[in-house]
Amino acid sequence: MKIVIANDHAAVELKHEIKAYMESLGHEVINIGTDSNESCHYPEFGKKAALMVANHQVDLGVLICGTGVGISLAANKIKGIRCGVCSETTTARLIRQHNNANMIAFGARIVGSELAKDIVKTFLEAEFEGGGRHQQRIDMISAIENEA
């Protein structure tokens, strides 16, 4: 798969580790996050990565900041983006199976690198269960985007 990865200054080292890990799994990974430890603004990176996912330039996106929350909030402002924050693998699996999440976020200050790799692998390998109640609920989320 083609995957965008983005991060702020809190997650530079983990970003490089996760990028290399996803490449080792055979994915093409585009890094659009900061490579500097200088303080920066996570909304810029969340937005840029989310636009790449929403515009189908990539299949999925991985976002990392200190907690994973700020960068996910920014990404979720983009129409068509469903980004979940995960600190364990069960949620990482379920956000694909039930929510058809197209982005995942986690915190470099929250999860260690081995757990982060397991979270990413679980997310990438899980598949949307499709149709039925899950699709209906996703359609309801999309409808909210059009109402707002």
Ligand code: RB5
């Ligand atoms: C940056 O210090 C930190 O606030 C950011 O990485 C993130 O945790 C925000 O949600």
